[in-house]
Amino acid sequence: DAGVTQSPTHLIKTRGQHVTLRCSPISGHKSVSWYQQVLGQGPQFIFQYYEKEERGRGNFPDRFSARQFPNYSSELNVNALLLGDSALYLCASNVTPLGNEQYFGPGTRLTVT
């Protein structure tokens, strides 16, 4: 079975631009979470979605938004990119929001110049 997939793998953007990152959960998983991992730090929770509804939001500015589609895939959007947004963005899927384990995808490495 395929695991969590994310695209693109790497991305380079300029300050002020917009970016969209994509995630497809494991088949049968209905919950998707997004995390940001800055180099040298632990991941930080951004959003969790379940059945297309936002279930949780971390301490991130409104420039960050996300949505989940009927097929449970998800997009993370970041507007007005800052240098500090450079990070590895990880998507995790779970059967339900309160399931015992999240399964992480390979991540998207975003570099903002």
Place this chain on the structure above:
Amino acid sequence: ELKVEQNPLFLSMQEGKNYTIYCNYSTTSDRLYWYRQDPGKSLESLFVLLSNGAVKQEGRLMASLDTKARLSTLHITAAVHDLSATYFCAVDINQGAQKLVFGQGTRLTINP
């Protein structure tokens, strides 16, 4: 606000030795996770600890959870080079959403 602290943050050890990584957290939770991350890679799940006193072992790694002390440990027995990686603990505060709060990570280097 939940804080998760790991120590040590950096650990260099020789093959064959034993060592323990500690994970302290600041608020009540009965779900704790350990992950491994290799450079430039994603997170690999190692252990899911769901109750006080839970102990799980896989190969040379053993994890335990003491919810009363708000402490989890990851013990490495007879370390081998392949275990070199960064190890994260994460606590689930579970406020209607599965929000994991991660520690800073412990970068483990095992020297031959």
